Amino acid sequence: MLRVGYIGLGLMGKSMARNILRAGFPLVVHNRSRAAVEELVAEGARAARSPAEVAAQSDVVFTNLPDSPDVELVVLGAGGIIESARSGMILVDNSTIKPATARKIAAVLGEKGVQCLDAPVSGGDIGARDGTLTIMVGGAEDALETVRPILAALGKTITHIGGPGGGQIAKAANQIMVAAQMVAMGELLVFAQKAGADPRKVVEAIKAGAARCWTLDVKPQRLFSGNRSPGFKARMQAKDLHIVLETAREYGVPLPSLAVDSQLFNAMVAQGMGDQDNSAVLALFEQLASIRLVENSD
Numbered sequence: 001m002l003r004v005g006y007i008g009l010g011l012m013g014k015s016m017a018r019n020i021l022r023a024g025f026p027l028v029v030h031n032r033s034r035a036a037v038e039e040l041v042a043e044g045a046r047a048a049r050s051p052a053e054v055a056a057q058s059d060v061v062f063t064n065l066p067d068s069p070d071v072e073l074v075v076l077g078a079g080g081i082i083e084s085a086r087s088g089m090i091l092v093d094n095s096t097i098k099p100a101t102a103r104k105i106a107a108v109l110g111e112k113g114v115q116c117l118d119a120p121v122s123g124g125d126i127g128a129r130d131g132t133l134t135i136m137v138g139g140a141e142d143a144l145e146t147v148r149p150i151l152a153a154l155g156k157t158i159t160h161i162g163g164p165g166g167g168q169i170a171k172a173a174n175q176i177m178v179a180a181q182m183v184a185m186g187e188l189l190v191f192a193q194k195a196g197a198d199p200r201k202v203v204e205a206i207k208a209g210a211a212r213c214w215t216l217d218v219k220p221q222r223l224f225s226g227n228r229s230p231g232f233k234a235r236m237q238a239k240d241l242h243i244v245l246e247t248a249r250e251y252g253v254p255l256p257s258l259a260v261d262s263q264l265f266n267a268m269v270a271q272g273m274g275d276q277d278n279s280a281v282l283a284l285f286e287q288l289a290s291i292r293l294v295e296n297s298d
Contacts, residue, residue, distance in 0.1 A: 087113025138166030235274030
């Protein structure tokens, strides 16, 4: 059985590592903060002191880190995965990073015979806990087939996009749509309430028609109950949109509506709301319209 390492046990990474462990794979874990490591060790994982130590004990190493510089440091930096990299090992990066960074890492580790898969995910903390994530994969198809039994513990939809960087391009496209949906939902809820309609009934009416989407199926009831805690943090949404805009500039692609969405999430971060859910972008429209979404526990 493949020996698995997992580096980065944050909001989603810890649940994903736990699902790998529950699927029966030997697991070694590493994280900057120790609490998540100790939690998984109590459930049967082993702890490692560095990314290099994880790689030394693993056939497949997963990373799940906040941004491109973090992944580069963990993979290519001092004490990083590269120090124990060897031919036949596979790196699977679940982070959301720049496609160019994914391609750089694949090229550098490829010189050591390591196959790299950029495999960002979508589905939030609920999907991570339930093992129902959507996984977008860039890299060699044979490497994907090798790790597919592990990925099956994490998600229900696993799609091979193409070569290195392909998974990150798909995730960037995903974030364009996610941001648009969160912003549109915030606007429509505030609009409905300010104009005198019950926003709950408006949501029930429109989500059965052409406006139907995951966002309207999942997020409004959390907001109506006053829950703005993160399934996916607004500051991470802002970071992802920065990646999309940078990549779009590299290829000369105009994204005017996304530029506006990006500024809205940047404003959330600037106002100290970066650790709230990305659906809490609603708060900006509440401020502008001078209302607060009616909340109750019904």
